Amino acid sequence: xxxxxxxxxxxxxxxxxxxxxxxxxxxxxxxxxxxxxxxxxxxxxxxxxxxxxxxxxxxxxxxxxxxxxxxxxxxxxxxxxxxxxxxxxxxxxxxxxxxxxxxxxxxxxxxxxxxxxxxxxxxxxxxxxxxxxxxxxxxxxxxxxxxxxxxxxxxxxxxxxxxxxxxxxxxxxxxxxxxxxxxxxxxxxxxxxxxxxxxxxxxxxxxxxxxxxxxxxxxxxxxxxxxxxxxxxxxxxxxxxxxxxxxxxxxxxxxxxxxxxxxxxxxxxxxxxxxxxxxxxxxxxxxxxxxxxxxxxxxxxxxxxxxxxxxxxxxxxxxxxxxxxxxxxxxxxxxxxxxxxxxxxxxxxxxxxxxxxxxxxxxxxxxxxxxxxxxxxxxxxxxxxxxxxxxxxxxxxxxxxxxxxxxxxxxxxxxxxxxxxxxxxxxxxxxxxxxxxxxxxxxxxxxxxxxxxxxxxxxxxxxxxxxxxxxxxxxxxxxxxxxxxxxxxxxxxxxxxxxxxxxxxx
Amino acid sequence: xxxxxxxxxxxxxxxxxxxxxxxxxxxxxxxxxxxxxxxxxxxxxxxxxxxxxxxxxxxxxxxxxxxxxxxxxxxxxxxxxxxxxxxxxxxxxxxxxxxxxxxxxxxxxxxxxxxxxxxxxxxxxxxxxxxxxxxxxxxxxxxxxxxxxxxxxxxxxxxxxxxxxxxxxxxxxxxxxxxxxxxxxxxxxxxxxxxxxxxxxxxxxxxxx
Numbered sequence: 001x002x003x004x005x006x007x008x009x010x011x012x013x014x015x016x017x018x019x020x021x022x023x024x025x026x027x028x029x030x031x032x033x034x035x036x037x038x039x040x041x042x043x044x045x046x047x048x049x050x051x052x053x054x055x056x057x058x059x060x061x062x063x064x065x066x067x068x069x070x071x072x073x074x075x076x077x078x079x080x081x082x083x084x085x086x087x088x089x090x091x092x093x094x095x096x097x098x099x100x101x102x103x104x105x106x107x108x109x110x111x112x113x114x115x116x117x118x119x120x121x122x123x124x125x126x127x128x129x130x131x132x133x134x135x136x137x138x139x140x141x142x143x144x145x146x147x148x149x150x151x152x153x154x155x156x157x158x159x160x161x162x163x164x165x166x167x168x169x170x171x172x173x174x175x176x177x178x179x180x181x182x183x184x185x186x187x188x189x190x191x192x193x194x195x196x197x198x199x200x201x202x203x204x205x206x207x208x209x210x211x212x213x214x215x216x217x218x219x220x221x222x223x224x225x226x227x228x229x230x231x232x233x234x235x236x237x238x239x240x241x242x243x244x245x246x247x248x249x250x251x252x253x254x255x256x257x258x259x260x261x262x263x264x265x266x267x268x269x270x271x272x273x274x275x276x277x278x279x280x281x282x283x284x285x286x287x288x289x290x291x292x293x294x295x296x297x298x299x300x301x302x303x304x305x306x307x308x309x310x311x312x313x314x315x316x317x318x319x320x321x322x323x324x325x326x327x328x329x330x331x332x333x334x335x336x337x338x339x340x341x342x343x344x345x346x347x348x349x350x351x352x353x354x355x356x357x358x359x360x361x362x363x364x365x366x367x368x369x370x371x372x373x374x375x376x377x378x379x380x381x382x383x384x385x386x387x388x389x390x391x392x393x394x395x396x397x398x399x400x401x402x403x404x405x406x407x408x409x410x411x412x413x414x415x416x417x418x419x420x421x422x423x424x425x426x427x428x429x430x431x432x433x434x435x436x437x438x439x440x441x442x443x444x445x446x447x448x449x450x451x452x453x454x455x456x457x458x459x460x461x462x463x464x465x466x467x468x469x470x471x472x473x474x475x476x477x478x479x480x481x482x483x484x485x486x487x488x489x490x491x492x493x494x495x496x497x498x499x500x501x502x503x504x505x506x
Numbered sequence: 507x508x509x510x511x512x513x514x515x516x517x518x519x520x521x522x523x524x525x526x527x528x529x530x531x532x533x534x535x536x537x538x539x540x541x542x543x544x545x546x547x548x549x550x551x552x553x554x555x556x557x558x559x560x561x562x563x564x565x566x567x568x569x570x571x572x573x574x575x576x577x578x579x580x581x582x583x584x585x586x587x588x589x590x591x592x593x594x595x596x597x598x599x600x601x602x603x604x605x606x607x608x609x610x611x612x613x614x615x616x617x618x619x620x621x622x623x624x625x626x627x628x629x630x631x632x633x634x635x636x637x638x639x640x641x642x643x644x645x646x647x648x649x650x651x652x653x654x655x656x657x658x659x660x661x662x663x664x665x666x667x668x669x670x671x672x673x674x675x676x677x678x679x680x681x682x683x684x685x686x687x688x689x690x691x692x693x694x695x696x697x698x699x700x701x702x703x704x705x706x707x708x709x710x711x712x713x714x715x
Contacts, residue, residue, distance in 0.1 A: 040567055439561050448562035448634040455631065 031346035035339055039415055039442035041292045047411045049329065049338030049382035050363055052348025056097035057372035058084075063091055063100045066371040071121030071134065071172065072355040072364060080357065080364065081122040082373070083133070088116045090133060095359055097373055104131075107142065109150035116142070121172045121355075125179070132181065134170040141170050141183055141195075154181055157193065157201030168193075174247045176272075182253065184245065189238045191274065192245065192255075206274040208239040208257055208265040239265075244308035244355075248315065252277075256306035256319055266290075266306055267319060281334045290321050290328055304328075312358045314390050320365065325350040327363060327376075331389045335416050338385075340376060341365070348374060361386075381410045385417075392420045397427040419443050426450055431457060512537040519613050523654050527610060527661035538605065541612035544619070549580035551619045551626075560629030563637065583681075587611060590680035591659065591673070598673055600663030610658030614651055621647020 036046035058065040064087070071083035078095040090104040107114045117137035124131050130151065133142040141154035156168035170193075172184040179197035182205055191207035210216060216237050223231050243258040253270045267289045268276045278287075290304025304321040312318055315332030325343040330336055342349040352369035361383070363376040378386065388403035401424035407417040422437030426446065431454035438447040459466070483489040508529055510518055515535050519526030530536050553576050557566055588608045595602050602610075624647075625640045632639060660670040 039565070040569070042569075442565050444562050444565065445634065451562060452633045455633075 031348045032342035047381045050376035053375045053377040055372045055374045072366045074357040074359045075124035076126045083119045083122045107148045125175045132173045206270040211262040248311040256309045258305045260303045283334045308356045310356045320356040397424040523657045536609035544612040552576045591677045602662035614654035614658045617647045618651035
């Protein structure tokens with residue numbers, strides 16, 4: 001019996017090993033710890049929304065290694081444009097980053113051959129198909145078609161507004177629907193430089209503000225009472241220039257500013273007038289993008305430095321943190337969805353992340369020191385959250401209930417899901433449940449609204465009871481008063497406890 | 507002619523801030539038991555304020571419950587007020603004793619505590635837009651308590667109003683100085699303890715070798 005049993009046992013064990021070899025490892029082990037923030041903005045372990053799928057570089061593409069690439073753009077027809085800075089070329093690959101579609105080195109400008117010198121960024125106008133290249137060291141932005149025929153250069157503005165001493169080394173470029181070209185020039189602190197489609201300088205766009213810190217206020221005070229000469233020596237308070245921007249389909253421009261000293265205007269959403277309308281997304285001045293600095297041990301924590309922003313297909317705001325090598329994905333209402341990446345040598349981590357792009361369910365991160373592109377693909381959890389978020393933001397609260405509940409099965413700490421479920425209950429006039437979930441999500445404003453509904457409902461359903469109780473009380477007190485008045489009842493001693501004995505004696 | 511129990515005195519003082527304290531002084535009345543009760547209530551008020559406030563106004567940090575700050579905000583702060591006031595009153599020739607200052611100050615806290623409790627209660631039924639009601643109640647309670655406190659300190663030392671106000675200001679400064687000294691003392695003792703401990707460790711190693 002023992003032998004037979006042992007044989008059977010070993011067969012079962014072998015079968016188990018055989019089967020497990022085929023099991024798909026759904027949650028890939030990442031090189032970093034995925035996290036999120038709980039309702040007190042403490043970091044908390046979470047599920048990965050995107051996993052680092054693979055990487056690609058110039059060698060795997062077969063076009064020669066990249067050399068400090070610094071800009072990347074994914075066009076609407078699914079081509080990736082890479083500005084390979086130190087190789088003076090633009091490499092165009094397919095969306096898989098497997099094959100090179102085109103390599104742009106030489107351009108034809110009215111029969112003349114022109115080349116690039118340290119191109120730092122590239123942008124493809126989704127409406128006209130023109131390619132815009134920041135030809136940094138040639139101090140111009142090149143507008144050309146896909147064949148490399150240059151249509152126009154956008155060179156240093158010849159205007160009173162643009163001082164002669166100010167250099168013009170374009171670093172990033174975008175184009176809006178009307179064909180207006182926005183160029184980030186690092187030396188310009190008054191916002192992006194704006195050109196009309198005809199190539200004329202129009203002005204500056206969307207400058208950052210100077211944060212009112214104690215130092216700035218003190219400087220302002222001293223400048224009031226100091227002489228001209230002293231003033232010249234003091235520190236000028238100028239705003240910081242943008243480091244990256246992107247435009248969404250509605251024509252709103254998102255900018256990021258790389259700074260560890262200031263806390264305002266780090267991520268902005270600009271309307272065509274150049275006003276910051278980020279507060280329309282339910283975000284206030286104190287909203288923190290990137291890593292939330294901890295209350296304690298903050299010496300060891302390094303504040304995020306946002307270097308690039310990218311708007312995803314569903315309006316997700318992806319921002320790239322140079323300091324910690326992380327990508328933060330927010331939904332279009334600025335709620336944190338996922339955090340991924342880190343600093344390191346493994347797949348999914350970076351040394352010097354430079355640019356960020358997205359296409360459907362993929363994220364692309366360009367590393368200018370590893371000289372490669374890391375491709376992130378959305379996980380099942382990520383798909384679920386995205387589905388729920390899209391439904392939620394579209395106002396389909398009831399439809400989003402089911403996916404949010406699924407999300408909670410994956411990650412019970414996923415704060416946004418509680419808010420989503422709360423909103424679904426709120427939409428169904430189910431105020432009690434809504435309050436419970438809004439509390440879990442710490443949505444105080446929504447909780448207040450649910451409470452108002454709950455209160456009204458309670459009052460309405462208990463109105464008769466309340467009215468009866470109040471009238472009974474009134475009748476009782478009146479009767480008692482009358483009984484005391486006509487000395488049918490004597491005031492009990494207990495009432496005397498709080499009345500003045502002295503007064504009654506007098 | 508004014509024959510009041512201790513509880514009646516409390517009520518008398520709260521509703522007649524100026525006359526009440528004089529009567530209390532005249533009758534040499536005032537209960538330490540009730541005063542301690544009020545301070546305990548102050549502690550409870552701090553606790554409820556921290557933990558049981560309406561969620562739409564304040565989300566408390568539920569992960570950690572630390573009683574020390576609450577204890578400090580009620581007992582320690584109040585005792586420091588009493589002692590600092592007593593210490594300072596000698597400079598002004600005030601005639602208050604620690605017990606009388608304690609009783610008068612504790613009685614003065616009642617409107618503040620009550621208004622705060624009402625606010626905590628209401629915070630569960632009012633929505634964000636109606637916060638102003640809680641604010642009004644809070645301001646009224648605080649002003650009432652402040653008035654009582656001024657009157658109480660004024661009576662206990664038999665001062666004029668300006669002398670009272672300057673004494674109260676000085677008391678606050680003295681409280682800060684006391685805090686500073688306490689922290690200094692604690693740090694020094696800590697240093698000394700570490701010093702002694704390191705000598706002990708050193709010696710014990712030497713002896714073992």
